[in-house]
Amino acid sequence: MVYLTRKAEFSASHLYHNPAFTPEENRRIFGKCNNPNGHGHNYTLEVTVKGEVDPRSGFVVDLKQLKEVMHREVLDAMDHRFLNKEVPEFLHRIPTTENIAIAIWQRLATQLESAKLHRVRVYETPDLFVDFYGEP
Amino acid sequence: MKAHLSRRYLFSASHRLHSEEMSTEENKRTYGKCNNPYGHGHNYIVEITVSGQVDEQTGMVCNLADLDTFIEREVLARFDHENLNTLQEFSKEVPTTENLCIQIYEIVHRGFPHAHLERVRLEETMMNSFEYTGKSS
Numbered sequence: 001m002v003y004l005t006r007k008a009e010f011s012a013s014h015l016y017h018n019p020a021f022t023p024e025e026n027r028r029i030f031g032k033c034n035n036p037n038g039h040g041h042n043y044t045l046e047v048t049v050k051g052e053v054d055p056r057s058g059f060v061v062d063l064k065q066l067k068e069v070m071h072r073e074v075l076d077a078m079d080h081r082f083l084n085k086e087v088p089e090f091l092h093r094i095p096t097t098e099n100i101a102i103a104i105w106q107r108l109a110t111q112l113e114s115a116k117l118h119r120v121r122v123y124e125t126p127d128l129f130v131d132f133y134g135e136p
Numbered sequence: 137m138k139a140h141l142s143r144r145y146l147f148s149a150s151h152r153l154h155s156e157e158m159s160t161e162e163n164k165r166t167y168g169k170c171n172n173p174y175g176h177g178h179n180y181i182v183e184i185t186v187s188g189q190v191d192e193q194t195g196m197v198c199n200l201a202d203l204d205t206f207i208e209r210e211v212l213a214r215f216d217h218e219n220l221n222t223l224q225e226f227s228k229e230v231p232t233t234e235n236l237c238i239q240i241y242e243i244v245h246r247g248f249p250h251a252h253l254e255r256v257r258l259e260e261t262m263m264n265s266f267e268y269t270g271k272s273s
Contacts, residue, residue, distance in 0.1 A: 018194065
């Protein structure tokens with residue numbers, strides 16, 4: 001089994017707000033992230049796939065295909081977007097780094113042909129990141 | 137769904153690697169430059185990884201403010217800009233980065249109630265890093 005990791009970057013804005021909470025609760029729980037006008041980050045995405053090395057191609061996965069899927073499913077949808085308003089997953093779910101990692105996993109998992117998705121890592125900043133392994 | 141959240145913090149501290157159980161020669165041989173009697177320092181980066189179910193209401197494994205407050209109070213305030221050899225934590229053991237990594241793991245494991253501690257990773261320099269995931273592994 002070999003693991004292959006491909007990186008990508010995207011920039012997006014978001015805010016944390018749960019309409020079920022009072023304004024005070026939203027401010028207390030989410031702090032600065034509750035600013036109603038939103039704020040942004042440069043996200044770094046690392047997608048790790050795993051599989052056996054194909055004896056004919058020497059590849060775990062066709063990197064061109066992986067790049068295309070990441071572009072289509074993630075960057076086209078999220079880069080330079082306001083996540084709360086423009087990405088369907090976040091119309092009713094808070095776009096925390098945890099939920100972004102889960103949404104990216106769900107977008108990619110069904111699209112990969114030969115390799116199996118192992119991990120989605122999303123850096124919100126260089127000092128904060130989330131790993132999702134598809135665990136329930 | 138279960139996710140892993142990792143957060144990195146910086147602190148600076150000095151130490152000297154020296155064991156009372158070794159002779160002067162053995163200390164020099166074992167620890168090399170790190171045995172300098174005056175000590176020396178590092179900018180450490182500690183990476184804390186916690187895991188848990190992503191809360192439906194908040195979208196979080198745990199509130200980052202709780203983790204930051206805990207780490208600042210219990211780890212950074214204890215070790216930042218200190219000489220590790222003078223601390224009670226290292227009165228009986230050599231403040232290698234292995235031992236410091238285990239100490240930090242134990243502090244977080246014992247005291248942070250809001251998520252499951254998966255791993256402590258400690259970078260002593262950009263070239264050296266150490267990881268501890270608890271006794272059983």
